[in-house]
Amino acid sequence: MERTISMDIREEGKDLKEAAEQTLNVILDLTMDGTIRWASQTWQTVIGTPLDSVLGKSIGDLLFGNKLVFEEAVKAMQQDDSTSRIVRFQVEMGPDSLLKPDEESQEAEDNSGEREIAITILELEAQGIMVYDRSSGGLSHVSD
DSSP: OOOOHHHHHHHHHHHHHHHHHTSSOOOEEEOTTSBEEEEOTHHHHHTOSOGGGTTTSBGGGGEESOTTHHHHHHHHHHHOOSSOEEEEEEEEOOTTOTTOOOHHHHEEEOTTSOEEEOOOEEEEEEEEEEEEOTTTOSEEEEEO
16 A cells, blocks of 8 residues: 555654653644644643643744744744754743642742742743645744
8 A cells, every 4th residue: 555645744743742742842833933733732731731722822922031032943944954943942831730839839928928929930942843845845834
């Protein structure tokens, strides 16, 4: 039986999803403009927010600090795709994160004696590659 290109792509995607589910690495599939097309289940485990709350959103909207870091990496890969790109970025930790500290350590008292909950920021690193459409040979998306 001869395999089609779409069968190969589906098989590669399935393998990638299975690998992502067995690690604390988060895998994202971004469009060329930085929209999240797919995120591994580990997004919820590590970052702590539901997958459906990030799918279809711009990765830049979720970042602290340099909100253009992924956009800059995509531009660099479009100019030279011979290597992957590594970016460092920050994102707010959600309530379901496996990395979440104890609630007691998150609370802080201000000068009036009132308690407030501190925001925890995760400092992360991503490694991205450019993915091409096999049928057209054109740029398709990036995977981090």
